[in-house]
Amino acid sequence: MTKPRLYSGMQPSADSLQIGNYIGALMQWREMQQSYDAFFSVVDLHALTVPNDPAELREKTRRTAAQYIAAGIEPSRSTLYVQSHVSAHAELAWILSTVTGFGEAGRMTQFKDKSSRYGTDATSVGLFTYPVLMAADILLYQTDLVPVGDDQKQHVELTRDLAERFNSRYGKAFTVPMPVIQQDTARIYDLQNPTAKMSKSAETDAGVLWLLDDPSKSAKKIMRAVTDSEGSVRYDRQNKPGVSNLLVIYAALSGRQIPSIEDEYAGRGYGDFKKGLAEVVVNEFGPVRERALALLDDPAELDRVLAVNAGKAEEVANKTLADVYDKVGLLRRA
Numbered sequence: 001m002t003k004p005r006l007y008s009g010m011q012p013s014a015d016s017l018q019i020g021n022y023i024g025a026l027m028q029w030r031e032m033q034q035s036y037d038a039f040f041s042v043v044d045l046h047a048l049t050v051p052n053d054p055a056e057l058r059e060k061t062r063r064t065a066a067q068y069i070a071a072g073i074e075p076s077r078s079t080l081y082v083q084s085h086v087s088a089h090a091e092l093a094w095i096l097s098t099v100t101g102f103g104e105a106g107r108m109t110q111f112k113d114k115s116s117r118y119g120t121d122a123t124s125v126g127l128f129t130y131p132v133l134m135a136a137d138i139l140l141y142q143t144d145l146v147p148v149g150d151d152q153k154q155h156v157e158l159t160r161d162l163a164e165r166f167n168s169r170y171g172k173a174f175t176v177p178m179p180v181i182q183q184d185t186a187r188i189y190d191l192q193n194p195t196a197k198m199s200k201s202a203e204t205d206a207g208v209l210w211l212l213d214d215p216s217k218s219a220k221k222i223m224r225a226v227t228d229s230e231g232s233v234r235y236d237r238q239n240k241p242g243v244s245n246l247l248v249i250y251a252a253l254s255g256r257q258i259p260s261i262e263d264e265y266a267g268r269g270y271g272d273f274k275k276g277l278a279e280v281v282v283n284e285f286g287p288v289r290e291r292a293l294a295l296l297d298d299p300a301e302l303d304r305v306l307a308v309n310a311g312k313a314e315e316v317a318n319k320t321l322a323d324v325y326d327k328v329g330l331l332r333r334a
């Protein structure tokens with residue numbers, strides 16, 4: 001029996017991923033790759049929608065791929081590749097843009113947020129059509145499931161609409177994918193500002209745990225994390241966002257349930273609890289960091305692995321693209 005297909009990706013927008021990417025995305029990808037035919041991309045074309053230094057973008061792309069592998073995405077089992085290595089992404093995005101309504105694209109809340117924050121002159125057309133490129137990523141692979149954070153749900157809904165519209169207008173070319181939205185317990189908040197999502201682009205570094213940071217640095221950040229004055233380790237997202245966030249991180253990385261952690265630290269102070277968490281984080285991240293750095297030590301080998309997987313991705317993608325070109329009426333090259 002063939003396994004259902006899964007597709008997800010992340011932008012190479014920083015030198016290191018943060019613990020939210022690890023808990024909210026990579027740990028789930030790692031688990032799901034066992035039962036799905038999984039494709040994971042480093043979406044470098046998407047990263048171009050905001051200004052980038054070219055040499056840095058190249059480096060971030062490699063580093064992101066290395067962290068996928070270090071976190072347990074197996075490049076021999078899952079198709080882990082770089083988006084720009086498969087030219088069909090940009091080509092299908094063009095075709096899909098011709099079936100996307102201008103108003104429809106304009107209703108994407110992520111675009112509306114970003115363009116109102118930076119102004120229309122500082123906003124590129126690429127940022128506007130970003131969701132169409134994301135739809136192309138997903139639809140090229142006849143994807144069944146798309147695991148993403150809830151901020152991406154609207155983009156997957158658009159992808160479904162475009163797939164259905166194309167299929168009914170031109171004949172069935174695409175599988176209509178389903179989003180798999182990350183649970184609340186997989187959402188990680190900033191250690192200094194625990195009501196804001198932890199993010200690669202956070203304003204201050206002190207609230208972000210980086211996968212590639214020196215473990216002792218991460219331990220220090222945990223010891224300084226914002227808590228509250230109550231002094232008891234218990235989960236209460238509303239009234240104790242800081243402690244609740246630390247409990248979520250502890251539970252996710254240790255594989256334990258939150259109540260069992262609350263019990264362990266009952267009657268003990270936050271200092272003990274943070275020390276315990278720092279140990280869990282260092283134990284989990286230490287080996288991941290080592291593996292990532294080892295992979296980055298041999299970029300030629302890493303590039304080779306990515307090239308092999310780009311070849312595997314291309315086989316699937318080019319088939320879909322050729323079918324789409326035929327269906328819309330482009331003349332085949334003789």
Ligand code: AMP
Pocket residue numbers: 009010011013019020021022023024025148149152182186187188189197198199200
């Ligand atoms: P980003 O590149 O920051 O958009 O993140 C890529 C993916 O990582 C998202 O789609 C989420 O699945 C996950 N992610 C990012 N930040 C967090 C967070 N703070 N908590 C949980 N998951 C996150």
Ligand code: TRP
Pocket residue numbers: 007008009010011043046133134137138146147148152
């Ligand atoms: N837009 C997604 C994000 O910022 C990244 C992405 C691009 C993606 N293409 C994708 C995610 C396809 C899932 C499937 O997180």
